[in-house]
Amino acid sequence: MDRILLFIIATVILSATDVLAQRFFIGCWYRPGQSSFQNIAEAVENGFNLIISSGNIEENKKTLTWCSKNGVQAVLVDDRIVSSSGRRRDYARILHEVVSDYGFQPALWGYYVKDEPSTRDFRWLSSVNKLLTEKDRERILLINLPGNNRRIKQLGKASYEEYIDEFCRVVRPRIISFKSYAPTLDSEKTDLIENLEIIRRQSIKHSIPFCCVFVLSPQGSSRNHWKDDLRQQIYTCLAYGARGLIYRCSEAPDGTEPEHSEATSSAEEAISATYEHENTRQINAEVMKLAQTLARLKCVAVYNTGDIPLGTKALPEKGLISKISDGEFVIGQFDSNTGQKYALLVNRNARSVTRASVHFSQKVRLWEVSPLTGRLRPIVVYDEGAGSRWNAIFEAGQGRLLLIDTPQNLPILHWQDIPKFRPRVMLNPSCQFANVIRGPGGEELYNEGLNMYDIALKVRDELLSDGRVDVFISRSARDQEVSLRYETELTRSLNCDVLVSLHSDATGDGTPGGGTWTFYADENEGKRLAECVQIPLLEAIRTFYPEVQFRGIRTHWYRLWVLWEAGCPASLTEVLFHTNPREREMLKDPKLQDIMAKAIARGILNYFGLS
Known part of the structure; x- marks a missing residue:
């Protein structure tokens, strides 16, 4: 495999209904036209069970056939998808063609879509994700996000966490895939752990598993990964609850697929010298054995010892694992679905062996999940006062997965440290101050912009009284005029989780019209939000206006900016x-406004599961 781009992908899809649930994938990525039956067979021999292949239609079909014969699956890089971001009007047709060409193949695992998208790409990616799910719901879309670096502002957000949060909110991917680079030439430090803290939080917030893409070739001031770098970073990702690990051997400076050149060949030769097949086989074997256990565990806390990385938490002294003497470690704590407790301890030193004493605050019995067999083997521990001590040796970059039993059944502190999130809601009252109804003498009987602000204030007060969400209004005064762009930019800058826009309707043809309805953009979460808001509102209106016309919950015939x-x-x-005189008076009645505002607030809380 001296001419392939090596990727290691390990992905577990957590949904119980997903065809990929509870399966762990390790794969390799071939350059365009380089996959073959022999290369795929060699990849399988080295522990890979997922092939990522780039080629034209016929080459990709051959790859799927070869994968099927070798008992593995494939992610396809099809230029029609990758380049469709520049032809967005055609992407529905393009996706239909792609699914028609490959979708019937059982060896197909998913499609690669885009590298390092900007926030401007998110809505398009959301539409691609929705369309592909409708056409081929068993496949995964792989979208590589950047790591935390200086390019984030160029990609449209002020911070890395805001970027990841908005990506998850808008695109709703089935897996978060982000990139990390090798240590720099003058330092052993990377930003991997800092990134993992952010990625883990957003993974928990949005209930989306994540994987990490390691770019192994030098980029800028970075150097090649070494074997123990690789092992240490693999185990660190697993300790943070990662469900996927991707290792990329070469990449063009802009993140695109590099062309063949002498420079590229030299880089590949240097990497091949570092990553021989035996090393790849050994790492793959370890990951797969541990995956048998990790696939059924949930990461509930992550702590660090030694020099505490930025943004992380130190190991609590009163926790079950109370101290690790000597060395620097990452400690990932896990629960199984049967209530068992596991911990993955990772030696952050990728250069030398560390001898450490692991101290427990109460008596414990320990077993280690063997990276050779995947089976449990008992570990000798020593009594130490009220607790226990394990004297352990960790190879450079090594991680060790432990099952911890507490026979005294005493309370355990700090075992779980799952981040809590307060939903952030933007209320967006109409700014259509020109929508005015006047009386016979020209007096103003109704102003949409002013009246909907009054209702929005009441919704805000209801949510503030509940106290479980943060709520904002898109303008600060009843008569303040703001643009649509200002409203959406404010929503994004405040990192809001939903926007709820409130309007009153008009016919425009002189007839009164009547009724209530709610619109959403063409995506599932917007539809769910619209349903959560409209249904309680409809029920509330019917308490004082039983004959109200329900016009539905639907997409709008225009592409409404907000x-x-x-x-x-x-x-x-x-x-x-x-425009309906009776309904207009209802919109102005303070008591009826209260009823409608309570219903809208209740619907917003329902959306977040806070009813």
């Missing part, structure tokens, strides 16, 4: 018609 550009799921509710 629905598509808010950077989060959004809904727009036409509460009632202000």
